[in-house]
Amino acid sequence: MSKKNPEYDFAWCPGCGDFGVRRAMEMAMRQRMVDTELPVENNVVVAGIGCSGNMVHLVEGPQPFGFHGVHGRTLPVAMGIKMSRPDLNVIIVAGDGDFLSIGAEHIGPQAQRNLNVTCVVMDNGVYGLTKGQSSPTTIWGEVTPTTPRGKIERPLNPLELYMTLGVSFIANAYSSKVKELTGLIVDGMNHPGFAIVHVQSPCTYYNDTHEALKGNPAKGIAPQVWDIPAEHDSSDRSAAQALLNADGVPLGVIYRNPESISFEQRAQETSDGIKPTSPEDLLASFKV
Amino acid sequence: MSKKNPEYDFAWCPGCGDFGVRRAMEMAMRQRMVDTELPVENNVVVAGIGCSGNMVHLVEGPQPFGFHGVHGRTLPVAMGIKMSRPDLNVIIVAGDGDFLSIGAEHIGPQAQRNLNVTCVVMDNGVYGLTKGQSSPTTIWGEVTPTTPRGKIERPLNPLELYMTLGVSFIANAYSSKVKELTGLIVDGMNHPGFAIVHVQSPCTYYNDTHEALKGNPAKGIAPQVWDIPAEHDSSDRSAAQALLNADGVPLGVIYRNPESISFEQRAQETSDGIKPTSPEDLLASFKV
Amino acid sequence: MQKQDFIVRFAGEGGQGVVTASEALAQAAAQVGYHVMTFATFPSQISGGPTWTQSRIRTTPVLSSGDELDVLVAFNEDAYESHQPDLRKGGIVLYDSAEFEVDEDGTNVIGIPFEELGKSTGNPRAGNMVVLGALANLVSWPEEYLSEFVKKRFSRGRAADEEIIRSNIEALGLGRQEMSKREFSLGELAAPIPPGGEQVLLKGNDALSIGALVGGLETFVGYPISPATTILVFMERYLVGPGKFVYQGSSELESINAVFGAGYAGKKAMTSTAGPGLSLMSEAIGMAWMSEIPGVIVNVQRGGPATGLPTKTEQSDLLSSLNPAHGDSRIPVIAPGTLEECFYAAIHAFNWAERYQGPVIILSEMMLSERTQNIPKPDLAKIVVESRNVFRGDNGYQRYESSEVSPMPIPGGPGAYVANASEHDGTGDTTHLPSRHVHMTERRFGKLKLLEDGTYEAEHVGESVALMPWGGSKGPAREAYEELIASGLNVGWYYTMYLNPLPPKLLEELRQKELVIIPELNYQGQFSSVLRSLGVKAESITQYTGLPFKVSHLIEKIGEKVRASAPEKVTV
Amino acid sequence: MQKQDFIVRFAGEGGQGVVTASEALAQAAAQVGYHVMTFATFPSQISGGPTWTQSRIRTTPVLSSGDELDVLVAFNEDAYESHQPDLRKGGIVLYDSAEFEVDEDGTNVIGIPFEELGKSTGNPRAGNMVVLGALANLVSWPEEYLSEFVKKRFSRGRAADEEIIRSNIEALGLGRQEMSKREFSLGELAAPIPPGGEQVLLKGNDALSIGALVGGLETFVGYPISPATTILVFMERYLVGPGKFVYQGSSELESINAVFGAGYAGKKAMTSTAGPGLSLMSEAIGMAWMSEIPGVIVNVQRGGPATGLPTKTEQSDLLSSLNPAHGDSRIPVIAPGTLEECFYAAIHAFNWAERYQGPVIILSEMMLSERTQNIPKPDLAKIVVESRNVFRGDNGYQRYESSEVSPMPIPGGPGAYVANASEHDGTGDTTHLPSRHVHMTERRFGKLKLLEDGTYEAEHVGESVALMPWGGSKGPAREAYEELIASGLNVGWYYTMYLNPLPPKLLEELRQKELVIIPELNYQGQFSSVLRSLGVKAESITQYTGLPFKVSHLIEKIGEKVRASAPEKVTV
Numbered sequence A, B: 001m002s003k004k005n006p007e008y009d010f011a012w013c014p015g016c017g018d019f020g021v022r023r024a025m026e027m028a029m030r031q032r033m034v035d036t037e038l039p040v041e042n043n044v045v046v047a048g049i050g051c052s053g054n055m056v057h058l059v060e061g062p063q064p065f066g067f068h069g070v071h072g073r074t075l076p077v078a079m080g081i082k083m084s085r086p087d088l089n090v091i092i093v094a095g096d097g098d099f100l101s102i103g104a105e106h107i108g109p110q111a112q113r114n115l116n117v118t119c120v121v122m123d124n125g126v127y128g129l130t131k132g133q134s135s136p137t138t139i140w141g142e143v144t145p146t147t148p149r150g151k152i153e154r155p156l157n158p159l160e161l162y163m164t165l166g167v168s169f170i171a172n173a174y175s176s177k178v179k180e181l182t183g184l185i186v187d188g189m190n191h192p193g194f195a196i197v198h199v200q201s202p203c204t205y206y207n208d209t210h211e212a213l214k215g216n217p218a219k220g221i222a223p224q225v226w227d228i229p230a231e232h233d234s235s236d237r238s239a240a241q242a243l244l245n246a247d248g249v250p251l252g253v254i255y256r257n258p259e260s261i262s263f264e265q266r267a268q269e270t271s272d273g274i275k276p277t278s279p280e281d282l283l284a285s286f287k288v
Numbered sequence C, D: 001m002q003k004q005d006f007i008v009r010f011a012g013e014g015g016q017g018v019v020t021a022s023e024a025l026a027q028a029a030a031q032v033g034y035h036v037m038t039f040a041t042f043p044s045q046i047s048g049g050p051t052w053t054q055s056r057i058r059t060t061p062v063l064s065s066g067d068e069l070d071v072l073v074a075f076n077e078d079a080y081e082s083h084q085p086d087l088r089k090g091g092i093v094l095y096d097s098a099e100f101e102v103d104e105d106g107t108n109v110i111g112i113p114f115e116e117l118g119k120s121t122g123n124p125r126a127g128n129m130v131v132l133g134a135l136a137n138l139v140s141w142p143e144e145y146l147s148e149f150v151k152k153r154f155s156r157g158r159a160a161d162e163e164i165i166r167s168n169i170e171a172l173g174l175g176r177q178e179m180s181k182r183e184f185s186l187g188e189l190a191a192p193i194p195p196g197g198e199q200v201l202l203k204g205n206d207a208l209s210i211g212a213l214v215g216g217l218e219t220f221v222g223y224p225i226s227p228a229t230t231i232l233v234f235m236e237r238y239l240v241g242p243g244k245f246v247y248q249g250s251s252e253l254e255s256i257n258a259v260f261g262a263g264y265a266g267k268k269a270m271t272s273t274a275g276p277g278l279s280l281m282s283e284a285i286g287m288a289w290m291s292e293i294p295g296v297i298v299n300v301q302r303g304g305p306a307t308g309l310p311t312k313t314e315q316s317d318l319l320s321s322l323n324p325a326h327g328d329s330r331i332p333v334i335a336p337g338t339l340e341e342c343f344y345a346a347i348h349a350f351n352w353a354e355r356y357q358g359p360v361i362i363l364s365e366m367m368l369s370e371r372t373q374n375i376p377k378p379d380l381a382k383i384v385v386e387s388r389n390v391f392r393g394d395n396g397y398q399r400y401e402s403s404e405v406s407p408m409p410i411p412g413g414p415g416a417y418v419a420n421a422s423e424h425d426g427t428g429d430t431t432h433l434p435s436r437h438v439h440m441t442e443r444r445f446g447k448l449k450l451l452e453d454g455t456y457e458a459e460h461v462g463e464s465v466a467l468m469p470w471g472g473s474k475g476p477a478r479e480a481y482e483e484l485i486a487s488g489l490n491v492g493w494y495y496t497m498y499l500n501p502l503p504p505k506l507l508e509e510l511r512q513k514e515l516v517i518i519p520e521l522n523y524q525g526q527f528s529s530v531l532r533s534l535g536v537k538a539e540s541i542t543q544y545t546g547l548p549f550k551v552s553h554l555i556e557k558i559g560e561k562v563r564a565s566a567p568e569k570v571t572v
């Protein structure tokens, strides 16, 4: 919404991975408009606080609804939206700090309920917006303004965490592979349950991992990213686990529960057939 | 502290599992006094809010220090205590609601840092103190005051969560096996890192699982609990994982990282040899 | 003169039927047309622990649970010891003589083996009915008051009904008989003057919950906490059906953010909590104020601060409700003072939230939530429920642009915007322009003007000194006021449950007073300090015991303050 | 008369050296003995985005960053356009003529290709020095002011030093030369009157951080948030050594609870945050009040509410700092108004926290935290640091029993108790007895008496109308006050950084006034509303633009209020 908005006063740094994620989001939403024949206003983007979350203001073209609240609370907000209005398509965009540090408590409950939303987590291994402090995914030993003597905290492995918590759709992506990322976001949106697309989205200003991820043949740097082979059976938990144990950064769908039943469906099933008591009848039940 | 305290107005229900946990705690602290020759005041019990947390007032005999703050924040408080005063032995006592629901966000960070404290989690699969609502470990389909049509949320598997988050000592226990529990708490205290002793501590009032856990030959109910065999190599993560995948409730040490290095040791190592700048010198560095 | 008022306290251990007995007495009395109120305190432990409940029965509406007891029913020796001091002169203690022994001094202590006698009817649970029979005898109630109650209560269409009714009626007779042997009487309780309309007998949290349903509640997410849990449990049971969603959150942070997610998505949404939860919700309440999202937070106050006194009553969350979060905001607060007001407060809260598009706090309290009382059955046909002004125009709409509240776009419909808790422009994009911050701040505060429709009570408005209770202290204060007026004191009466914004005319009147006396259950005198900051010469009568005010205490303190403020008037 | 005051604004994009240029000018001026202050605003984006910094140079202490510019240095066209209005009459715009072109109207707009000229010295970073050379020429500074600065700054014991110094001095010369061609002058800036003692030149957050170290800080846990992050970063660097611990928390909830864990364990502990973090901390602050645990919270205010305006300044967190949580509590608040006070506030906060054994909030603000200023170097020998009264007796001690503050047991030592955030008895066991709640509530509030040693400023105390700013508005208000007094207005001056508890004598004096005028950067007039609730006739001058007050604006508004309040006096 911002390109033409002179009042809006934020912009990503040149080369920031979030640009690619934004393009993928735009394309995924367009794809969905075609697939579902629903207008773009049927999409709600719930954004975290961080460079990443600013995406909600930076989407160009057809404008979805947006929610840009406070740091770390995208999932509860998304739950309120989705469970009240199952007809909406709810997408979360958040950074590693927002989603995995201050907001970490909210992943487990939504995984256990299988909230039917799609999370696009932009992992740059750093707190970008607050200027480069360490995040849960910052690597061991890294020197940052808040770890001047090197980080002494084992980094979190988000994909393993998602697996353990029972997230029913888990994909891994890289911001520069926009087409693939688009596909994964669309898959996540189509999945009837809790979907996380975890994206390596480098912070070119504080933690530029582009070269490490892509590799640089000129410098003899091998790429970390590799495509998950088509044979991978994403419904097989142990195959998924094996991917996580492998070296490098596998890209694609890691795990998808083919029998996933969404939270809203369960909630509806349990109350189906129950005749609600009217307030009048409720009052009557307290009659003296 | 309470037996002789007429002002203190809480008591556990008859048969509550927490009685057994309390006895084990008392014995473990006594054991530690013998082992370390340190007075009981060297122990700090940081308690959650719940029936379980009331243990901090119910310990009989030599009195440790206690902290009974707000719901869900035992781990941050314990971090403040332990990292400020590594000489103290810090034990957390909390319920499944306190530790795994409202307090869930705090487990990962401490596991990643390897905070050197011992958590005794009293899991009764219910919110006891607030009268029987569902907790993260309440089983699927259970009817409680807040799940009148049956719980539709997959229960959390705490032991798997601890494994994934990298907790460096994980034991599983049952409140009625006081001697064994004592040993596990002592092991946890001796472990140089983040130790969790997860205890099945039934709520006889709202969710009495004693019979299911112990079994009842008269009724043909097989026990769920079984002792982890002595051969189990607790340093082997896959062996640990295999235990978790097995049926029933294995009791004993599930996983222990033999190379665990505590947070306080790491923190000290990184600052060792650094001469602190005096405030006088700091001021001087800003001299015009 | 006949007795107009009958106050009985039942005291014992959790599990001894203390609550059942007191509720049964109240219910029986209400059925024949008395006004009733019960008030209970619970221990924090789950089973056992000292418990007591008090029932008050009157021929006119009950305003407080009563200072002094006509009868103390002691289920054990502990209860006997600790509650004696609350007995009025001439009051009577009834105790279970099979449980413990005391010196029956022949005047006012009566031992009856309730439990044993009850069991002798063949019904192991009939002990309570022995007690009720004895109590009825003490105030010369006709037999049928209780026997009709028993018949109604136990006619549940089951095979055992008949036998249960028989044994309970037998037990009533045994109690009556035992008591009549003692030849004690408290004097005849005047016959009821049945209230005009239909009555319902319920707890404050029930009234509030039903009110919320009437107000149009659609989504509820809450986390258990005393004394608010029963609202969550109520909703889990009754908030079902198409378009409705209720769930137990994993914490207050989740609950409140989910509520505003729902509000944003077009729903009427609510959570319920107590102080510790309110504190955790503060950031999100600020978010809703800033991004202008409707939602209702019920804060059932208990003793504070921090974990505090979960089972005690207090009115100490006012300051933090008005101003829960950092930054400039002033959250609308409605604090019901009676059970009826609990019902209407919930409806008004939704109306307000929808009308000004922001968060509204209902400030209830333990003393209301846990007590049972008869109130006139609300006439739902007369209730006005407001709905959101939904934007139905075209895309490109600037939701936040106007300096007044404007139609709110709902996801799925036209007018996509970003609900933004950073400062923003018309469409919700973040901006830090000084002119925007000024405009938006004024827009947010300006909307409070829409909520100036609160009603208030005003009596003896010509007096220069006025009494103005708030919340649950209204009952005891009103009882005190009526006595003081009857005794000739010159003092005005003001009351509103709309604490923010205050009805402007009320505030104007209060500003004219030489003194406004605020009885409130907190240390700091929170409401009077708010009123002083608004230019009212207000002073508090404070109490911070965890218990409600006693009427006698208020009579004394109000009298003192009125006399000190205008001595010449009073000596006339 | 010579010029006494020189105000320059550098405006451009992040990354163009705007901040460096302005800091260099201030540093150079401070080195020769001027008083200086710089103030910057940043965009929220990380690289690029509009940025500006202002340097003010005076022969007497600088109280505000200055309303109107002598010179605007525009690094790009945007900056040129948007900052022109702040130029004073007769002020000058200097712009990079290689970057963009404007109509040089011959009077006050001067284009110099700074960057190109800088590069021509062989040093690609010397553009800033061209600017400084030009500025020096405008106010007739002796050449050596800047050349000595360059020599000092770049003598870092490296091989390249000599060449860097040479090229920078050459750049200074080029700037001077370019400017002298234009034959513009602002008049000669008076020679500095070097302040008596040694000076340090630092930012508010530096001053506060060093103060905390002096105050005895041992444990720090914080979560990044603008504009408080630099305190966390400072501590990560300097809070090292035996017995010290610093860490980045995973959230504000973790940070604040860890701080009180450390305080309980015997340490002086602190966290720093801004509004959103403060809101999240509210429950734990209530916990510390209730369980009586020392700890210091630094809240560097930014624009609110909610996520608000992270890079803007505001004074709107006062109400939520005084009363962050539910229940009855009143948290001690110290709000520094100058950089020097930032330093002392931190020390006093620890003294207070230890003395009354509870939480203390330091309420700083973006306008202080981010500005650079010279202040007298504090004499550490004169500072009193208080330590905890640690219990050293025997076991069986009842920490909470006394009605006054009593020695605090420390884990590992004698006197084991439970630090309890539920209501408790002497040893910290939970209890709900009314008498206990009364006693403990009075104990907790009674301890605030120990903090009534705050100092305050008072001038023209005989006036019936007084001006009393708080926090960072002190500077502009003082500048306005001095002008108003010089112009003959009758108005008193009061000021304290100890906002709660207020020094009792100050409060007494304020209560005597007909009007106390409070300039404050918030919408609600938060401090005046607090004062009114305390019985002071206070009124605010509010502003909520995200920017500090302009002195001229205050002069106008204060004058209006004073005249409106006592018209007869003024007309004399």
Ligand SMILES: Cc1ncc(C[n+]2csc(CCOP(=O)(O)OP(=O)(O)O)c2C)c(N)n1
Pocket (backbone or CB within 6 Å): A048, A049, A050, A051, A052, A053, A070, A071, A094, A095, A096, A097, A098, A099, A122, A124, A126, A127, A128, A129, A130, A135, D223, D224, D225, D226, D252, D276, D277, D280, D307
């Ligand atoms: C409650 C609260 N705490 C802290 C902040 C400050 N803050 C803003 S963004 C951010 C972290 C950003 O990191 P991440 O989520 O990884 O996003 P990125 O900028 O890297 O995309 C923080 C700590 C805040 N706005 N609110």
Ligand SMILES: Cc1ncc(C[n+]2csc(CCOP(=O)(O)OP(=O)(O)O)c2C)c(N)n1
Pocket (backbone or CB within 6 Å): B048, B049, B050, B051, B052, B053, B070, B071, B094, B095, B096, B097, B098, B099, B122, B124, B126, B127, B128, B129, B130, B135, C223, C224, C225, C226, C252, C276, C277, C280, C307
């Ligand atoms: C912030 C906050 N929210 C809610 C509560 C109410 N509360 C007290 S204990 C409890 C949960 C108890 O469950 P658990 O931790 O499993 O302990 P248990 O009683 O089962 O031992 C809750 C929700 C509270 N005290 N504080």
Ligand code: SF4
Pocket (backbone or CB within 6 Å): A011, A012, A013, A015, A016, A017, A018, A051, A052, A124, A128, A129, A202, A203, A204, A205, A206, D046, D047
């Ligand atoms: S700081 Fe990093 S994450 Fe933020 S916009 Fe710049 S490159 Fe992207």
Ligand code: SF4
Pocket (backbone or CB within 6 Å): B011, B012, B013, B015, B016, B017, B018, B051, B052, B124, B128, B129, B202, B203, B204, B205, B206, C046, C047
């Ligand atoms: S309610 Fe359950 S957990 Fe609580 S004391 Fe009773 S048995 Fe134990």
Ligand SMILES: [Mg+2]
Pocket (backbone or CB within 6 Å): A050, A095, A096, A097, A122, A123, A124, A125, A126, A127, A128, A135
């Ligand atoms: Mg990040």
Ligand SMILES: [Mg+2]
Pocket (backbone or CB within 6 Å): B050, B095, B096, B097, B122, B123, B124, B125, B126, B127, B128, B135
């Ligand atoms: Mg539990």
